Amino acid sequence: MSLDIQQITVPFVPGTTVNCYLVKSSDAFVLVDTGPARQRAYIQSALQKAGCRPDNFKLIVLTHGDFDHCGNAAFLAKTYKVPIAMHTADLGMVKDGNMLAGRKQPNIVMKTLIRSLMRLSRINRFTPDIFIKEGDSLAEHGFDAEVIEIPGHSSGSVGLLTQQGELLCGDLLGNTKKPDLWSIMDDVDTAKASLRKLAGHAIKKVYPGHGQPFNMEYFWDNYSY
Numbered sequence: 001m002s003l004d005i006q007q008i009t010v011p012f013v014p015g016t017t018v019n020c021y022l023v024k025s026s027d028a029f030v031l032v033d034t035g036p037a038r039q040r041a042y043i044q045s046a047l048q049k050a051g052c053r054p055d056n057f058k059l060i061v062l063t064h065g066d067f068d069h070c071g072n073a074a075f076l077a078k079t080y081k082v083p084i085a086m087h088t089a090d091l092g093m094v095k096d097g098n099m100l101a102g103r104k105q106p107n108i109v110m111k112t113l114i115r116s117l118m119r120l121s122r123i124n125r126f127t128p129d130i131f132i133k134e135g136d137s138l139a140e141h142g143f144d145a146e147v148i149e150i151p152g153h154s155s156g157s158v159g160l161l162t163q164q165g166e167l168l169c170g171d172l173l174g175n176t177k178k179p180d181l182w183s184i185m186d187d188v189d190t191a192k193a194s195l196r197k198l199a200g201h202a203i204k205k206v207y208p209g210h211g212q213p214f215n216m217e218y219f220w221d222n223y224s225y
Contacts, residue, residue: 003144003162005207008046010039012210016176018068019209021168022050028142030059032160032168033209037071037124047076054080059141061132062086063170064157065093065101067120069209074126083129085138087149090156097125102155103186132158148201152191153182165204167216175211179219182210 008020020043021032029052035043047057057080062070065086073094077084086094092101097120132138136147138160145168148159153171160168172194174182185191203216 003164003166005166005168006046006050007207007213008035008043010035010042012036012068017210019207019211020046020069021207022046022052023143023145024050025142025144027056029057030061030138030141030143031057031076032061033063033069033170034060034072034076036068037075037121040072040075043072043076052080054082057082059130059138059143060084061138061143061160062090062094062128063159063168063209064154065090066099066154066171067093067097067124069170070094071120071124074124077126077129084126085130085132086128087133087156087158088131089151090154091128091131093154093156094120095125095127097122148197150191150194150197152185152187152194154186157194159198161201161203165202165216166207167198167201167203167205168207169209171209173206173219174208175206175214177211178222179206179208179211179214180223182208 004024006022009017012018020035023030060073073084089102132147134149138145145160145162150159150172151157157170171182206216207213
């Protein structure tokens with residue numbers, strides 16, 4: 001099954017961006033992550049330009065529950081009549097809007113910052129329609145990819161690996177300065193274990209939540225953990 005992966009990059013906080021990926025197969029679309037709510041118009045415009053409509057938009061998949069990745073999920077699901085899929089371990093983040101749900105307790109400064117600035121507003125909260133787990137296939141939705149559980153950034157972080165060896169990895173890996181383990185981790189040891197797990201898969205190219213796609217061979221040649 002031939003797939004076309006379109007990167008949709010939108011501003012996040014000053015000086016940073018976040019990625020969504022619109023995956024097209026034949027005339028079916030799947031959106032992986034949805035960006036922050038304040039970039040809704042940009043996301044909608046990208047969907048419209050790609051030809052994404054209620055009749056061919058099949059699924060929204062969230063790599064994890066952070067507000068910069070799920071901020072438009074509820075709106076798009078209602079607008080396009082499309083289901084939302086994610087891992088159950090991050091449910092509290094999107095249902096209650098609390099980005100600390102399911103995570104270790106950070107220091108008081110970080111906890112205050114997250115609770116005050118990094119919450120999913122009530123109008124954008126939701127309960128997913130589909131819960132995905134390790135080994136699940138998304139082929140029935142027009143996306144020939146396998147779910148890989150890769151916790152570390154959050155408890156419910158997942159990657160989506162296509163048959164062609166393309167990995168959409170959420171925030172396990174990033175590439176803003178160079179391909180690397182993403183700088184913001186809830187549990188670094190768990191994240192490194194997830195990274196070692198990826199070594200057992202035939203991954204050719206990585207599409208991260210932040211920064212530009214990169215070749216996995218280059219990453220393995222230059223990363224030491």
